[in-house]
Amino acid sequence: MSIRHGLLALLQRGPMHGYQLRATFVASTGGTWPLNIGQVYTTLTRLERDALVRALPESEGQRPYEITEAGRAEVGAWFATPVERGERPRDELAVKLALAITTPGVDVAAVVQGQRTATMRAMQEYTRLKRGADGELPWRLVLDAMVFQAEAELRWLDHCESTLLRHAAGSLAVAPATPEVARERA
CATH class of the missing domain: 1.10.10.10 (Winged helix-like DNA-binding domain superfamily/Winged helix DNA-binding domain)
Structure with missing residues (x-):
């Protein structure tokens, strides 16, 4: 806006x-x-x-x-006029996770879990504020938007976590065999 x-x-x-x-x-x-x-x-x-x-x-x-x-x-x-979603805003969390995945020594699961905990706390606070916003429709709608955004972020974090797990499992399954392991399999 x-x-x-x-x-x-x-x-x-x-x-x-x-x-x-x-x-x-x-x-x-x-x-x-x-x-x-x-x-x-x-x-x-x-x-x-x-x-x-x-x-x-x-x-x-x-x-x-x-x-x-x-x-x-x-x-x-x-x-x-509807709000355009053409230009993607910078999403610090998405960038943070992308960098965590590619940075050696970073516990990506801990980054995801830390964000999940913070987002859950924020969503609980928004819900608490909604209970006190009786009769204030504009403020309730803003809070609803914040709750929905937090819910979407939690779903996305769940998706990231399951994708990371599948990727890790897939990496192990297709890891190139050493010459010794290849001889044993043959």
Whole structure:
């Protein structure tokens, strides 16, 4: 998600100044996406430059912004467009396991098990947080996404573990025989 579209979506609710936008954004995402106030004001400047928002007169030392019709059209198009999964983000865990497999002396099974334990703990925490999120639908949906991602990671770790076991068993079965073993088999 771009901060640009997130701020436009929030401004559809009504005019807000930067600190309100930041607080509302963080609250709407359950704090899972911390937002720096500098990012908010930089983004507002660009949105104003692109005529997607306009600054209102200063009030109580704060300058509120409101969304323009062009901004409404932009955020409407964003909501209507599915999220592309084209470019694969870097997955630190996948890279870590790939490197563990190819690095001598690394106990890959221990790496997998350590990650499985951490992911299970995280999933339990998300589930606990869900119980306390009564009436907060946006936060519950964010937590649901986090639970589903953790579940998918656990399934993937199970897959990695079974693949590693099959690979190790296959490597032993097709290991080239030494000349002595070849003579004994003959």
